[in-house]
Amino acid sequence: MNDQSPQKPNWGLTPEELATHKTIFAPDLLEGQRFLITGGSKGMGKAMAFLCARLGAKVMICGRREELLQETQSQAKELIGADIRYRAMSVRDEDQVDALLDETFEEFDGLDTLVNNAGGQYPQNAIDFTRKGWKSVLDLNLNAPWWLMQGAAQRWRDRGAPGHVVSNVAHVERGMPQAAHTCAARAGVIYLSRTVATEWGPLGIRVNCVAPGAIATEGLSDYPPEATQRFNNVNPMFRMGDSWDVAEGVVYLSAPSGDFITGEVLTIDGGMRMWGTVWPAGVPEKFQTY
Numbered sequence: 669m670n671d672q673s674p675q676k677p678n679w680g681l682t683p684e685e686l687a688t689h690k691t692i693f694a695p696d697l698l699e700g701q702r703f704l705i706t707g708g709s710k711g712m713g714k715a716m717a718f719l720c721a722r723l724g725a726k727v728m729i730c731g732r733r734e735e736l737l738q739e740t741q742s743q744a745k746e747l748i749g750a751d752i753r754y755r756a757m758s759v760r761d762e763d764q765v766d767a768l769l770d771e772t773f774e775e776f777d778g779l780d781t782l783v784n785n786a787g788g789q790y791p792q793n794a795i796d797f798t799r800k801g802w803k804s805v806l807d808l809n810l811n812a813p814w815w816l817m818q819g820a821a822q823r824w825r826d827r828g829a830p831g832h833v834v835s836n837v838a839h840v841e842r843g844m845p846q847a848a849h850t851c852a853a854r855a856g857v858i859y860l861s862r863t864v865a866t867e868w869g870p871l872g873i874r875v876n877c878v879a880p881g882a883i884a885t886e887g888l889s890d891y892p893p894e895a896t897q898r899f900n901n902v903n904p905m906f907r908m909g910d911s912w913d914v915a916e917g918v919v920y921l922s923a924p925s926g927d928f929i930t931g932e933v934l935t936i937d938g939g940m941r942m943w944g945t946v947w948p949a950g951v952p953e954k955f956q957t958y
């Protein structure tokens with residue numbers, strides 16, 4: 669389990685931990701498989717990239733900051749001998765999404781799994797959302813994954829090839845106070861996925877989601893320490909998950925273990941869907957009942 673003390677400057681697993689973490693999967697499970705993982709330069713996406721590469725997959729990652737992508741590429745080379753490819757881009761830009769898909773399909777002569785992982789939001793009471801802020805969160809967390817999954821599906825259809833999409837959403841079954849924008853976007857991705865899982869089933873394209881609760885990643889350093897400290901107490905296991913928990917879920921759905929699974933949401937939340945509320949901007953007094 670992670671050191672989740674608020675003093676720790678970097679959240680999440682170190683590259684060395686990602687390189688050596690035990691896995692339940694066979695070392696050649698993904699041999700020859702091709703993965704595109706958005707937001708693969710840190711946090712859960714980086715764990716997915718390391719795990720897939722360790723299991724034999726060819727991996728393309730993207731993110732906005734080239735230095736983080738380059739660092740991830742070098743670490744993977746040095747620590748696990750993997751040749752991870754990357755493209756610096758923003759998934760919020762439709763043209764850049766098309767270019768990323770074109771490059772990946774060309775580079776790998778196809779694609780087996782698209783992982784929609786890049787995302788994020790800011791905490792705020794919904795009543796105060798600006799229109800610009802709403803649109804930016806919806807662009808990042810609903811429009812971008814849709815452009816990516818539709819673009820991948822069109823390319824699979826045109827090649828007569830099967831494919832798999834797995835989107836990293838969030839546990840949103842009970843809504844999420846102070847994160848209504850992301851909650852709306854993630855619910856949109858879940859219901860898009862369930863719908864196109866039917867439409868695209870005859871094409872051999874599976875569409876799934878993973879829904880994490882509070883997971884210790886570098887991304888949490890964007891939140892104030894009092895909030896991140898509380899994230900340890902938002903599920904009945906009274907701890908956060910780590911990026912490996914989610915990476916293994918993604919691999920389970922993508923490998924032959926997932927061959928007959930589509931339209932599913934794999935919740936990885938330590939039970940938060942039953943108990944625990946995040947309140948990322950602070951617990952309002954009325955709700956401080958125990």
Ligand SMILES: CCCCCCCCCCC/C=C/C(=O)SCCNC(=O)CCNC(=O)[C@H](O)C(C)(C)COP(=O)(O)OP(=O)(O)OC[C@H]1O[C@@H](n2cnc3c(N)ncnc32)[C@H](O)[C@@H]1OP(=O)(O)O
Binds near residue numbers: 798808846850883885
């Ligand atoms: C919130 C928690 C729910 C999720 C899951 C629940 C379960 C577990 C809890 C764990 C918490 C979740 C963690 C993660 O998701 S980890 C990833 C963490 N990192 C992030 O989330 C950062 C990602 N955020 C962004 O990239 C940007 O905020 C965003 C894309 C959303 C907007 O960026 P953009 O660069 O386009 O836009 P601006 O920054 O210019 O802002 C546009 C307008 O948005 C409004 N805004 C932006 N930030 C804030 C803020 N902090 N507070 C209030 N309003 C904000 C604002 O209107 C901006 O316009 P102006 O600049 O003109 O005012």
Ligand SMILES: NC(=O)C1=CN([C@@H]2O[C@H](COP(=O)(O)OP(=O)(O)OC[C@H]3O[C@@H](n4cnc5c(N)ncnc54)[C@H](OP(=O)(O)O)[C@@H]3O)[C@@H](O)[C@H]2O)C=CC1
Binds near residue numbers: 731732785808838
């Ligand atoms: N951590 C948690 O507790 C939870 C997280 N989630 C969601 O899971 C996903 C991964 O989270 P986590 O690993 O914590 O996040 P991190 O913030 O650690 O990593 C986010 C990754 O996405 C990339 N990214 C962000 N915006 C864009 C963009 N516009 N275009 C391309 N890449 C982008 C980042 O790189 P760069 O910044 O350089 O672009 C980085 O590689 C996100 O969608 C998150 O909202 C859901 C539930 C809980």
